[in-house]
Amino acid sequence: MTIVTNLGFPRIGPRRELKHALERHWKGEDSADTLQATARELRLRHWHLQREAGADLLPSNDFSLYDQVLDTAFLFDAIPQRYRALAESDPLGAYFAMARGRQTDGVDLRALEMTKWFDTNYHYLVPELQAGQRFALRGDKPVAEFLEAKAAGFNTRPVLLGPVSFLHLSKTVDGSDRFALLDGLLPAYAALLSHLHAAGAEWVQIDEPILTLDLTTQVQDALREAYARLAQATRPKLMLSTYFGALGDNLVLAAELPVDGLHVDLVRAPEQLDAVLQALPAGRVLSAGLVNGRNVWRTNLDNALTLARYAQGQLGADRLWLAPSCSLLHVPVDLDQEKTLDEEVKPWLSFARQKLGELRLLANALDGAPDADAGLAEQRAHLESRRQSPRVHRPEVAQRVARLTPQDSRRQSPYPQRRRVQEAAFDLPVYPTTTIGSFPQTQDVRQARARHKSGKLSDAEYDAFLAAETERCVRFQEQIGLDVLVHGEYERNDMVEYFGEQLDGFVFTKLGWVQSYGSRCVKPPIIFGDVVRPAPMTVRWSQYAQSLTPRPMKGMLTGPVTVLQWSFVRDDQARSATCRQIALALRDEVTDLEAAGIGIIQIDEPAIREGLPLRRGEWATYLDWAVEAFRICASGVGDATQIHTHMCYSEFNDIIDAVAAMDADVISIETSRSRMELLDAFVRFAYPNEIGPGVYDIHSPRIPSTAEMVDLLRKARAVLRDAQLWVNPDCGLKTRGWEETRHALEQMVEAARILRADLARAA
Numbered sequence: 001m002t003i004v005t006n007l008g009f010p011r012i013g014p015r016r017e018l019k020h021a022l023e024r025h026w027k028g029e030d031s032a033d034t035l036q037a038t039a040r041e042l043r044l045r046h047w048h049l050q051r052e053a054g055a056d057l058l059p060s061n062d063f064s065l066y067d068q069v070l071d072t073a074f075l076f077d078a079i080p081q082r083y084r085a086l087a088e089s090d091p092l093g094a095y096f097a098m099a100r101g102r103q104t105d106g107v108d109l110r111a112l113e114m115t116k117w118f119d120t121n122y123h124y125l126v127p128e129l130q131a132g133q134r135f136a137l138r139g140d141k142p143v144a145e146f147l148e149a150k151a152a153g154f155n156t157r158p159v160l161l162g163p164v165s166f167l168h169l170s171k172t173v174d175g176s177d178r179f180a181l182l183d184g185l186l187p188a189y190a191a192l193l194s195h196l197h198a199a200g201a202e203w204v205q206i207d208e209p210i211l212t213l214d215l216t217t218q219v220q221d222a223l224r225e226a227y228a229r230l231a232q233a234t235r236p237k238l239m240l241s242t243y244f245g246a247l248g249d250n251l252v253l254a255a256e257l258p259v260d261g262l263h264v265d266l267v268r269a270p271e272q273l274d275a276v277l278q279a280l281p282a283g284r285v286l287s288a289g290l291v292n293g294r295n296v297w298r299t300n301l302d303n304a305l306t307l308a309r310y311a312q313g314q315l316g317a318d319r320l321w322l323a324p325s326c327s328l329l330h331v332p333v334d335l336d337q338e339k340t341l342d343e344e345v346k347p348w349l350s351f352a353r354q355k356l357g358e359l360r361l362l363a364n365a366l367d368g369a370p371d372a373d374a375g376l377a378e379q380r381a382h383l384e385s386r387r388q389s390p391r392v393h394r395p396e397v398a399q400r401v402a403r404l405t406p407q408d409s410r411r412q413s414p415y416p417q418r419r420r421v422q423e424a425a426f427d428l429p430v431y432p433t434t435t436i437g438s439f440p441q442t443q444d445v446r447q448a449r450a451r452h453k454s455g456k457l458s459d460a461e462y463d464a465f466l467a468a469e470t471e472r473c474v475r476f477q478e479q480i481g482l483d484v485l486v487h488g489e490y491e492r493n494d495m496v497e498y499f500g501e502q503l504d505g506f507v508f509t510k511l512g513w514v515q516s517y518g519s520r521c522v523k524p525p526i527i528f529g530d531v532v533r534p535a536p537m538t539v540r541w542s543q544y545a546q547s548l549t550p551r552p553m554k555g556m557l558t559g560p561v562t563v564l565q566w567s568f569v570r571d572d573q574a575r576s577a578t579c580r581q582i583a584l585a586l587r588d589e590v591t592d593l594e595a596a597g598i599g600i601i602q603i604d605e606p607a608i609r610e611g612l613p614l615r616r617g618e619w620a621t622y623l624d625w626a627v628e629a630f631r632i633c634a635s636g637v638g639d640a641t642q643i644h645t646h647m648c649y650s651e652f653n654d655i656i657d658a659v660a661a662m663d664a665d666v667i668s669i670e671t672s673r674s675r676m677e678l679l680d681a682f683v684r685f686a687y688p689n690e691i692g693p694g695v696y697d698i699h700s701p702r703i704p705s706t707a708e709m710v711d712l713l714r715k716a717r718a719v720l721r722d723a724q725l726w727v728n729p730d731c732g733l734k735t736r737g738w739e740e741t742r743h744a745l746e747q748m749v750e751a752a753r754i755l756r757a758d759l760a761r762a763a
Contacts, residue, residue, distance in 0.1 A: 002317060002363035005287060006055045007205065007241060007263065008062035008159060008327025009046050010352055012515050014334050017042055019519040022065065026100075026519075026701075032092050039065060043145065047154045049334075053353045054360025059205065060149045060156035061142040062327065066099045066125070066518045069169055070112070072161045073127035074098070076188045077138040078170075080128045082109055091139070099125055099518055101700035111700045113171070114517060116610045116648075118209060118244050120294070120330055121524075121566055123517035124169065131176035135188040143195050150200065157239065158196055162208035163189050163230075164222045179222045186229050193235035201236045203261070211254050212245035212265070214616050220253055231258035239263060239287060243326035245614050246272045251279050261285035266307055267292045267325035273307055277314045286315055289325035290362065291355045296331055296512075296526060296568045298350045299358050301379050305365055312366060322359045322366075328352040332512035342507040345528050348386040351512070389529075392572070394504075397530040401580050408587075409631035411663060413639045415689050418665060421639040425599060426484075426552050430759060431713070431727050431752045434484035434692070436646050436668060437556045437602060438492070438732035439473050440741055445490055466490050470541065474548045476742070481749045484552045484600060487545030489734070495558045495604065496566045500525030503585055504532040506567070517699075520735065525567045527578060533585035536592045543596045555598040559645065560586055560629040565607035576625040586633035594637045601641060603634055605662070606648035606731075609655060616654075623658040630662045642666065648731060652681035660687060668692035670730040683719040691720060694730030695751065696744050701736070703744045709751035714758075722759060727752040 012018045021038040024030040043063050050058050064071050073079070074095055079087050086107065087094035093102070101111035113126040142158045149156040161169075163185050167178045196204055210219065230238070237260035246269030247254050254262060255276075264276050266289050273288075280286055288311055290304040312320050335341075335351040350358060361379070365372035386392065411418065448465045451457040457465070473488035492498040500506035506525045513521040538555060546553035560583040569578055586603070593601050608630070613622050634643045645664040652659060652669070659667065667689065682691060693716045695709040716725060727748060733741050 002366045003056045003321045004054055004359045004363050005057040005321050005323045006050055006059055008059050008329050010329055010333050011063050012521055013042050014337055016513050016521055019521055022519040044152055047149055050356055053356035055356045058154055058156045059159045060145045061158045069124040070099055072166050076135045078127050101702035103702040119610055127170040129170050129172050129178055130174045133181050135185045137188050137191050143199050146199055146201055157203040157205050158201055159205045162206045163226050165208045165210045168210045179218055182222050190233035193233050197234050197236050203239055204236045205239045205241050207241045209243055211242040211247055211250045213614050227257040245269055251275055255279040261287055263287035265289045265325040285319050287321045287323045289323050291324045291358050293324035293326040293328050294330045296349045297571050298348055298382055301362055301376055304362055308366055322363050324355055337511045338509050340510055345507045347382045392529040394530040397581055400584055409628050409635055411635050418639045422642045425640045428483050430722055431725055431755050432483040433727045433749050433752045435486055435729055436732045437486050437489055438734035439488035440736050440738045441734045470545050471548055474545055480746050484554055486554050487541050491541055496563050497525055499558055502537040505529040527567050527569050531581040531585055533588050537589055539592050539596045542598050552600050555593040555601040557603045559603045559605035560633055561611055561626045562605050562607040565611050579629045583629040583632040587636050590633055591636040594641050599641055602644035604646045627658050627661045656681045656685040666690040668728050670694045690724050692726030692728040696729040696748055698729050698731045698733055698736055703740050706747040706750045709748055710754050713751055713755050
């Protein structure tokens with residue numbers, strides 16, 4: 001019988017049980033024991049669900065209370081010195097302090113940096129290493145969870161992040177070579193593998209996703225050294241897992257590593273199968289990633305079956321396993337839980353549980369099971385229904401895209417000329433202060449939204465509530481002295497979902513949650529058809545907020561690339577085509593905001609770096625259409641309208657030309673966790689426009705002092721012109737509480753005043 005396996009399963013639970021347990025623990029409402037009990041219950045439930053769906057070999061140690069890279073750092077004792085004392089007295093507290101920071105009982109700890117996991121919207125914590133770093137096993141999480149599954153009757157394959165990928169994803173705080181630490185790291189890995197072997201693990205999945213990247217000779221040599229040494233350990237069989245793209249020029253290297261199996265992504269790179277089969281050494285198992293672990297569409301099982309049969313013919317039945325392309329962490333748990341999803345679109349979809357069912361059907365077809373033909377026929381019928389649906393393609397959208405000209409993506413005048421016009425229009429002080437957009441979404445706000453959706457609060461009552469919250473937010477900003485205000489976004493559930501709900505071509509789930517980081521979950525919209533804006537989306541509340549104050553009010557939009565990246569995108573046309581459709585819809589919104597008297601408009605693009613292809617050779621094509629999409633939606637306004645954009649945790653060095661080509665008047669970026677290190681790219685490039693480097697990390701409950709913000713701003717001022725510099729938090733404040741927000745923003749405004757005083761004294 002063909003083996004169906006899985007690389008990882010969503011951790012959060014179908015109803016975000018882990019999120020709620022984490023947040024109760026952080027508030028002090030639940031003990032650590034209660035949190036761990038919830039975690040055990042979720043793991044057990046997920047193993048049952050995967051086996052019932054048809055998986056034979058399940059993952060263990062794919063579960064995490066926050067992040068798998070943080071787990072790896074903690075497991076191998078890569079704990080920065082500032083957390084050491086806490087780690088000895090309260091290991092779980094130190095673990096969460098590394099993730100979120102800690103500011104209590106006289107302890108003030110910054111969190112680790114956070115950035116995107118390859119080209120996904122999942123965030124991982126960046127381990128901090130240094131020359132001479134010592135590694136050792138700390139705890140037994142992979143062994144304990146393997147034994148937990150074994151006691152419950154489940155045959156699992158523990159999942160580990162590979163040593164070279166771990167080092168690649170880390171940073172050294174002293175500028176030393178992180179790969180020089182491999183020699184000290186490998187004994188800890190070997191010891192762990194030995195413990196897993198002793199516990200009875202037959203296989204271990206060891207993930208080296210960097211094998212789908214462009215690798216230097218140094219990294220290639222590190223992989224050879226690592227696996228040559230691990231091969232000498234007493235260990236289970238190793239399944240070397242790669243995903244998110246083709247092995248390409250790393251195929252020979254992957255094939256020569258002394259492991260027992262190789263997993264490859266045949267969804268993103270089906271063309272690599274023949275080369276992989278030719279390179280695979282005799283006796284080695286191939287895990288074929290044939291079902292998309294990153295999107296929600298039903299699989300074309302006829303195509304997958306063709307690939308599987310070809311591979312089986314080359315390898316034999318015993319050496320071929322069927323799997324998703326990558327961990328199912330990136331998709332919702334169970335489509336069957338969706339009771340109100342669009343009835344036409346729902347049969348076109350497949351979530352984590354259904355994807356394992358697709359693999360089981362594929363395996364049954366390979367094995368000649370008598371009921372497989374009926375299952376394949378049903379799958380074909382659903383795919384054909386989607387192809388034939390008149391809701392998918394709208395001729396007027398294609399015609400509008402075809403009419404685009406180069407002028408549609410150009411502002412009226414160059415930035416220096418726009419700047420002079422905007423200075424006269426807004427008369428802002430040096431170091432103008434603002435926020436990124438959202439303000440705290442309190443329990444009252446969430447309850448009012450839920451009551452309105454359920455019909456318990458009338459439209460008029462809900463509007464009155466939103467108006468009161470918006471006015472309270474505006475008055476608060478005036479009171480503390482912010483220069484450019486926002487309306488707080490109380491009417492919005494999510495920065496992408498809110499817009500998708502008002503655009504044609506989208507559908508939405510009730511329980512389609514996906515983990516973004518820690519307890520932060522998002523519910524991505526599903527783009528199934530051509531995108532159209534039937535009516536203005538944000539004008540009403542922005543215009544109302546502007547009517548409350550003489551100070552400039554920013555209109556807030558999510559940009560086209562981010563709407564694309566943070567949705568589940570249709571797979572029947574190029575992503576660039578879908579992005580242009582979204583850009584045109586947003587262009588209409590931008591011009592409507594300008595016509596309504598909103599002079600500053602922020603078009604957030606936090607995902608533009610995340611969408612960058614993993615291979616450098618594919619960057620230019622992506623950046624061309626991504627930048628064009630931003631400029632399409634931003635270029636319909638006059639010179640006096642100031643366009644802002646915002647970008648999340650990103651490495652800008654390699655794409656700074658493209659960031660500049662977006663031609664936003666002001667860009668705000670997240671820099672506080674890196675202590676302004678991310679500004680280096682803008683300095684080396686001599687970025688000409690205005691920049692707001694974040695001085696307040698909103699992903700942590702920790703409140704920085706005024707002195708700390710002043711220090712960060714002085715670092716920024718040392719490398720940027722005074723006229724370029726804005727003062728703002730790292731990101732929106734939606735997830736924070738009001739008290740911490742109040743204190744942090746008051747101190748941020750005071751920091752700007754201190755800088756202005758510095759400038760006055762210097763003058």
